[in-house]
Amino acid sequence: MAKSNGKSLSIKKGDTVKVIAGRDKGAEGKVIGVLREEQRVIVEGVNRIQRHTKVVNQGGRAGNTGGIITAEAPIHVSNVMLVEGGDVTRVGFRREDVTKRRPDGSTYAAQRSVRISRTTGKDI
Incomplete structure (x- = not known):
């Protein structure tokens, strides 16, 4: 795990951000999670990855059915900017x-x- 530098992030959960670098450059979305220690944020609809999961039969009804699950992966906080009043700041x-x-x-x-x-x- 990455070491934290003790600083708080300027992006918080619930903020609307715009991606300024990477594969999803230009996309806007709402922050649904903040990983402070890794200095990463999870943005709704951005950096989506597919996970292939196995069928797990143990656990009764709690067992998962398996298949391909699409979810958002964390993106570094330096690659996003806060959107305020329709423009980034x-x-x-x-x-x-x-x-x-x-x-x-x-x-x-x-x-x-x-x-x-x-x-x-x-x-x-």
Whole structure:
């Protein structure tokens, strides 16, 4: 397994992305999974592969019938760009001051990270 560099990814589950490199270049789809350790995302309808599965009879009704299964394979996060407002954009981060509340009722100042669009500067 690949080693994580500790950084979070700028693409999240549910985002709409456009593929900018590879066999499916130009395709758009919704992110259905994020593999942070491998720095890969699974995009709906992109990078589809076929798996040939055997018939497994053990397990009663839980056994699989076998055949050819088509599924999405992960694609590296550097090969996709976030789509916002019909166009692709790079993702930036801005630190925002917020006040948080402790369980005992007292408050304290903290910061949180907010994703922003590099083209428009608006929150995503």
